[in-house]
Amino acid sequence: MLVPGGIEIGQEAWARPCDGFVSLDCCWGPRLRRTKWGGLIDDGLRGSGFFRVAERDGVFWLVDPAGGRFLSKGVDTVRFDQDRIGGTERVPYAEACRTKYGSLQIWRTVVSDRLASWKFNTVGCWSDELVASAGSQLLATAPTAELGASFRLHRREQVFPDVFDPEFSAHIRASADQRCRHRRNDPGLLGTFIDNELYWSPDWRGADELLTLFLNLPSHRPGRVAAISGLQAHYRDFAQFNAVWRTQARSWEELGRIEHVVAPFVRLRPGVLNDALETKANLADPAREAFSADCDAFVAVVADRYFELCVSAIKTADPNHLVLGSRFGYQPLAGVIAAAGRHLDVISFNCYEFDPGPVIDAYAATGKPCLIAEFSFRGDDAGLPNTKGAGPRLATQLDRARAFEGYVAAALSKPNVVGYHWFEHADQPAQGRFDGEDSNFGTVTIDDRVYDELTKTMTRVNAAAERIHAAAVPAVI
Structure with a gap:
């Protein structure tokens, strides 16, 4: 397959003569020298004992603890006890693996070596972190701290955590x-995700704006007070405000x-096409434009406070590792992206499209590297319902493999991408997990049988990932 930058993915590419970007093969040798973490040995980089970020000729990379040039190639939910059947205590994957391997430790070793053989180097979110050190190749870990989500659970009326509440800061x-x-x-810790898929604006979960959610908090909540105070500071008098908002007050x-x-x-969910439609609607209606501006201004303030407090809290507890963002479930509003760029080491997002390029471009404006924390494709030939779960449904496992190859090649052609994590390790139960998802997201079946077409393609693409990314063309600003 020819990928952006003119580099072929395949064994034949190793023997090609030097010409342009492909000369990287000659610089690194036909067999690329790697550190114990799997990063490419690069005389221009030095290890710090922990993972960090570096930029070389306009292209971002991670640097592993030994100084290797590193891309995080991960799999999420690598765990023995993956997915109880909803409403029960049954874990079909664990049942199958207990029979197959006999013990949790043997399973860990087998799975760790299997992931490494597929040229993955990271166990992603919600994984058994002991898998990372159980095999012959060290793997990195990337857990989530769930800081904002854990505070919200104490405040059941909150869809998004009230960042203005003094107790939020203390809790974080x-x-x-x-x-x-x-x-x-821990040298094997890639970094920490703050949260997962918080609600920033209208999405698949609802049409509410963050501003209206805060305006509808109980009257004594600091978030409601802050929202009203911001509106009051913006409008000259209440009548001017109410001409836009049309409340009963x-x-x-x-x-x-x-x-x-x-x-x-x-408003529509943020995104390139929807943003254009929103702009057209706002030009036709000044009141709508004012409402949109109010919502955008407020979510930008919330985002700045959220990221500032969370990053500060994590860095105080752990100054040695990267903060990897909050795994955006969709492309948020521009003010949220800008706030993320001001505070994070790496911006993370989940993207279940065929081509992640437009979403990656939206984050590139921050000047920060980004990591795809979830993506996947489902095959209808796996015998699973595939009725619930994110992302495209495809006909066959071969189609899944081809979609993986195209997606990763497109992502790595972007200079600010430093990794991609596949969701997930094993298939979901046909009966549905806790939220009803029943899909073919796995690299293995629920009986731990490997999907050969998919994993062979993953192995080939993962092995070529650094060469593809080295050919990324830096954005012209």
Whole structure:
């Protein structure tokens, strides 16, 4: 397969003569020398004992603890006890592996070596971290601290954690200390994800804006007070505000007491096409434009506070490792992306499209590297319902393999990408897991049989990943 930059993925590419970007093969030798972490040995880089970020000729890389040029190639949910059948205590994958391997430790060793043989180097989110050191090749780990989510669970009325609540800051510091401090000297820790798929704006979960969610918190919550204060500072008087928002209140004081504020407009989920439609709608209606500006301004303030507090808390507990972002479930509003860029070491996002390029481009404006924390494709020939779960459904396992190859090649052609994590290790139960998902996301079946077409392609593409990324063309700013 020819990928962006003119490099072929395949064994024949090793023997090609030097010409342009392909001369990298000659510089690194026909057999690329790697560190014990799997990074490419690069005389221009030095190890710090921990993973870090570097930029070379406009292309971002991770640097492994030994100084190797590294891309994080990961698999999520690598665990023996993956996926209980919803409403039961049955874990079909564990049942099959207990019969097949006899013990958890043997399973760990087999799976660790199997992932390494497929040229993966990272166990991603929700994984058994002991898998990383159980085999003959060291693998990196990338856990999530779930800082914001754990605070929200204490405040059941909150869809998004109230970052203005003084208790939020205290909770974040205590949680980061508990969940991150013990890892501070671990060389195998790639970095820490703060959260997973928080609700930033309209998406598949609902049409609410973050601003209206905060306006509808209980009247005593700091987030509601902050939202009203921001609106009050922006508008000259209440009548001007209400000309846009059309609430039943007659004053700022009454706005603080009414039970429910209904948004005067419903916006589309952020994205290139929807953003163009929103711009057209705003030009046709000044009130809608004002409403959109209010929502955008507020979510930018929330995002800045969220990332500032969370990154500070994690860095205080663990100053040695990268903060990998909050795994955006979709491309958020521009103000959220800008805030992420100001505070994070790496911006992470989940993207279940065929081509991640447009989403990657949206994050490139921050000047920060990004990591794809989830992507996948489902095959309808696996015998699973595939009725619930993200991403495209394809006809066959061969189609899954081809989609993986195209997706990763497109991602690595972008200079700011430093890794990609496949969701997930094993298939979901046909009966559905806790949320009903019942899909063919696995590299193996629920009986631990390997999907050969997929994993052979993964092996080939993963082995070529550094050469593909070295040919990425830096963006012209």
